[in-house]
Amino acid sequence: MKGKLFSAGALKDPGTLLGELWARVPHYIRVTFCSALVMGFVTHMYMFTNKFTNHDDLNQMFYADYGTASGRWLLPPILRLDGNFSIPWLIGVLSVLCIAGIACFTVALLRIRRPLGCVLTSALIATFPASTATFGYMFSADAYFFSMMLAAAAAYAAVHWGWWGSALGVVALTLSMGIYQSYLPVAAVLMVGALLLEALDGERSFKELFLRGLRLAGTLAAALIAYMIIVKLTTRNTGLTDYEGISDMGKLSLTELPKLIWAAYRKYFYFFLKNDWNCHFGFLKYAFLLTGLCSAVLGALVLVRRKLGPTRTVLALALAAVYPLAGALIYVMVPNGYVHIHMLYGLVYILIAPIALAEYAAPLLAEGNGRLFHAAASWVLLLTLALTGYSYAVTDNNAYLKADMAMRQCEAYSNRLLERVESCEGYQPEMAVVLVGSTVREAGLDPTPELDSARLVGIFNLGDLRTYFTYRHFLRYYTGFTGPVFTGDSETATTLAATEEVQAMPCYPRDGSVRIIGDKVVVKLNG
Numbered sequence: 001m002k003g004k005l006f007s008a009g010a011l012k013d014p015g016t017l018l019g020e021l022w023a024r025v026p027h028y029i030r031v032t033f034c035s036a037l038v039m040g041f042v043t044h045m046y047m048f049t050n051k052f053t054n055h056d057d058l059n060q061m062f063y064a065d066y067g068t069a070s071g072r073w074l075l076p077p078i079l080r081l082d083g084n085f086s087i088p089w090l091i092g093v094l095s096v097l098c099i100a101g102i103a104c105f106t107v108a109l110l111r112i113r114r115p116l117g118c119v120l121t122s123a124l125i126a127t128f129p130a131s132t133a134t135f136g137y138m139f140s141a142d143a144y145f146f147s148m149m150l151a152a153a154a155a156y157a158a159v160h161w162g163w164w165g166s167a168l169g170v171v172a173l174t175l176s177m178g179i180y181q182s183y184l185p186v187a188a189v190l191m192v193g194a195l196l197l198e199a200l201d202g203e204r205s206f207k208e209l210f211l212r213g214l215r216l217a218g219t220l221a222a223a224l225i226a227y228m229i230i231v232k233l234t235t236r237n238t239g240l241t242d243y244e245g246i247s248d249m250g251k252l253s254l255t256e257l258p259k260l261i262w263a264a265y266r267k268y269f270y271f272f273l274k275n276d277w278n279c280h281f282g283f284l285k286y287a288f289l290l291t292g293l294c295s296a297v298l299g300a301l302v303l304v305r306r307k308l309g310p311t312r313t314v315l316a317l318a319l320a321a322v323y324p325l326a327g328a329l330i331y332v333m334v335p336n337g338y339v340h341i342h343m344l345y346g347l348v349y350i351l352i353a354p355i356a357l358a359e360y361a362a363p364l365l366a367e368g369n370g371r372l373f374h375a376a377a378s379w380v381l382l383l384t385l386a387l388t389g390y391s392y393a394v395t396d397n398n399a400y401l402k403a404d405m406a407m408r409q410c411e412a413y414s415n416r417l418l419e420r421v422e423s424c425e426g427y428q429p430e431m432a433v434v435l436v437g438s439t440v441r442e443a444g445l446d447p448t449p450e451l452d453s454a455r456l457v458g459i460f461n462l463g464d465l466r467t468y469f470t471y472r473h474f475l476r477y478y479t480g481f482t483g484p485v486f487t488g489d490s491e492t493a494t495t496l497a498a499t500e501e502v503q504a505m506p507c508y509p510r511d512g513s514v515r516i517i518g519d520k521v522v523v524k525l526n527g
Helices: 014-024 025-049 054-060 075-082 089-109 115-127 129-136 136-159 162-179 181-201 206-234 244-250 257-273 284-306 308-325 344-365 369-422 461-467 472-478 491-497
Strands: 432-436 516-517 520-524
Touching: 014 181, 025 089, 025 115, 025 129, 025 461, 025 472, 025 491, 025 516, 054 136, 075 136, 075 162, 089 129, 089 136, 089 369, 115 129, 115 344, 115 369, 129 136, 129 162, 129 344, 129 369, 136 162, 136 181, 162 181, 162 206, 162 472, 181 284, 181 308, 181 344, 206 308, 244 308, 244 369, 257 344, 284 308, 284 344, 284 369, 308 344, 344 369, 369 461, 369 472, 369 520, 432 491, 491 520
Parallel strands: 432 520
Antiparallel strands: 516 520
16 A cells, blocks of 8 residues: 555565665765775774773773763763774774764864865865874773763754754753863854854844854753763762863863953964964975965955945954864863863864865855966865875874883883892782882883973873773783782872881882781882
């Protein structure tokens, strides 16, 4: 019977249905999705096919109970979807799929349709060093990238589906922040970028654009309020942790606001021109300046050709000025905390803006000198952004080499240390090992300082692995030592460190640095 689900011709086999759905996907989305998969796997395969770790990953390698005290109330159930364990290949695949989704929402919102622009966008999003820092926390990487994809989806819904889209956007963005709070700027920068393109179209009045901007801003505000309400409910018995200023979320002093806004803008100067985190080839700062100049001229030519009138021109310029602030909004969100690079994914959108602008300007500058300038500027953008993506891929893999060598060095160091412990006269397997001073870093724990050129939080060296309290987990998981271990920050270690007997001991690896005191083996690493 016609119209029924199971009538002849109505029910399709999975292959046919999926093929038809894939055929309906716009070509630019398919190009973006596939290129993001390729870029993601090519860049991060080193990480996915090895098991590198850091303090948080060691602490959560076989558990999925982290997040609520940090305001990430949705993180624990999301973590359980990949089987509780920190499995690099599975988590890597899921993460790259989310990265591809983020790239697709980005090109859709910023109207990037040409294949080259789609590939460049995918490359920048997949290789941006914030991704490598995120993969350092492998146990939660797929959840964090899913959170970022939800933020991008929230922006898409709010921009394209009116008030109902804003309602869906509030839900998606609230869930995103419930997994990880740092991707609100991704939604914000995509909304501002989409609204800027609408302002350049000249089809909506100033009033319509202004009201539309208020609705999008309201979407962000409503999601933030909903998120904070849920945080209050989920932490009413425990409170929020003070770590990295998380307990200060939602506490914004108006007197500090100008300073925080300035910090957001200033970060672009330090990150791209001063190269403060060593993520770029040295010559790229000149390419960035030239790209910025070309983009400014392209923007001016678009405004001249569009003839928007004074009010809409001012609005377009204001949105262009707000765009970088939206991408670095995390500096306003975390007034008293340190902003790590994995919290700064929004910065990459300053590189994607020229791609969108060049494509938008193409039909407007199709003749005469405008066409020649557009062609020249497009070559500048292509070379700059392609080299930037390559520099990020190099940075990412340098970081993975550092993590690889750190793991090998830490295993070798630990094996030597445990050999000294087990060969100590009177040692018994049931004895606890106390590592006095293990949380203090000595110079010998940095045998390869040149690998620290890119300072990506989450990518550890030997010193990091040894000095965190999770070193006891490293000894258990990577060397097979099953006895109890007390690290230097434990009460047992600090109590022993204060005794005259331990103070008189030399530091490891000298003779006498490993000694049995009572029923414990004491290793004095620092004094």
